[in-house]
Amino acid sequence: MKMRKLVLGGLVVCLFAVLSGAVFAADPVVDQDRVAAGKELFTSKSCVICHAVNAVGGKVGPDLGEWESFASTSLWAAIMWNHVPNMIKEFKAKKIEFPSFKPGDIELIFEYIHAQAKNKGGTYAFPGDADRGAFLFQYLGCKQCHAIENKGGSVGPALDGMGSRFKTDGELAGHLIAHAPYMAEDAERQKLYWPRLQGNEIAHLFEYFKSLK
Ligand code: HEC
Ligand code: HEC
Numbered sequence: 001m002k003m004r005k006l007v008l009g010g011l012v013v014c015l016f017a018v019l020s021g022a023v024f025a026a027d028p029v030v031d032q033d034r035v036a037a038g039k040e041l042f043t044s045k046s047c048v049i050c051h052a053v054n055a056v057g058g059k060v061g062p063d064l065g066e067w068e069s070f071a072s073t074s075l076w077a078a079i080m081w082n083h084v085p086n087m088i089k090e091f092k093a094k095k096i097e098f099p100s101f102k103p104g105d106i107e108l109i110f111e112y113i114h115a116q117a118k119n120k121g122g123t124y125a126f127p128g129d130a131d132r133g134a135f136l137f138q139y140l141g142c143k144q145c146h147a148i149e150n151k152g153g154s155v156g157p158a159l160d161g162m163g164s165r166f167k168t169d170g171e172l173a174g175h176l177i178a179h180a181p182y183m184a185e186d187a188e189r190q191k192l193y194w195p196r197l198q199g200n201e202i203a204h205l206f207e208y209f210k211s212l213k
Contacts, residue, residue: 030115035112038108038109038112041112045101045105045109046096046097049096050090052065053065053116054066060090060094064113065117066118066119067113067117067119070114070199072125072126073106073169074169074173074200076110076173077169077172077173077176077202078197078199080177081176081180081197082196084177084181084184084194085184085194088184091181099178101175101177103174104170104171105174106174106177107174126203127203128204128207130210130211132207133211134208136204136205137205137208140201142195146159147160148160155186159212160212162209162212163209163210163213164212166210169206172209172210176202
């Protein structure tokens with residue numbers, strides 16, 4: 001049953017990948033040093049307490065080796081973002097602090113998981129568009145809590161100048177995921193809907209952020 005749900009999830013992601021005009025790219029060459037660094041982070045950042053990769057590790061969350069895995073940072077960031085409200089419940093129940101991530105950490109973890117996955121879903125490059133990102137920022141409700149150029153809410157920090165602070169999708173993904181638990185808690189307190197993101201949507205948002213100098 002669980003497996004069926006995961007496979008279905010993978011199919012849905014693929015469908016969106018196709019519908020959103022994602023480009024199917026060649027799998028990048030696996031860099032064993034980066035995979036080893038990712039494995040270490042997977043342990044030191046507590047992921048392994050709840051997740052197995054190919055049956056080695058915790059059983060609270062899904063086995064990430066069973067998942068059809070993608071070598072796309074933005075797609076992984078979207079997948080993880082969508083699960084944050086449920087994940088933080090488990091963190092609280094187990095009294096585990098949500099880890100902080102240095103720029104690049106989260107990308108290494110994704111590379112490790114991808115290298116171990118039994119079912120490789122390939123590499124999708126999602127071409128991002130800054131204007132589309134600006135629209136999504138409003139449409140998805142980010143603006144309820146964040147201002148840009150003095151327009152928007154003040155629950156979260158203003159996001160002006162993101163493009164000067166972060167250069168790559170990997171840095172942005174790490175930063176977004178690191179802050180997501182606090183955002184999810186705020187959204188729950190205020191009874192706001194937690195926006196579910198597709199890989200292409202997060203790519204548009206990242207392109208928009210990179211344009212904010
Ligand atoms: C305290 C337990 C816990 C920890 C620690 C944890 N997770 Fe999770 N994770 C979960 C649960 C539970 C789910 C399923 C949530 C849901 O169903 O929405 C999940 C879901 C996920 C998913 C989505 C998987 C899928 O099949 O769609 C990813 C990716 C993920 N976690 C990555 C990580 C990474 C990377 C770390 C370490 C930085 C981590 N998790 C740490 C509990 C945890
Ligand atoms: C319910 C309110 C709320 C919503 C909705 C929300 N955020 Fe946030 N966001 C916050 C809060 C609060 C913080 C600060 C969290 C912290 O202290 O770690 C934050 C932090 C951030 C940061 C880090 C900011 C920095 O300066 O380092 C980014 C990036 C971000 N949010 C992006 C988004 C995006 C993209 C969306 C929409 C998909 C979104 N947020 C939706 C409340 C929200």
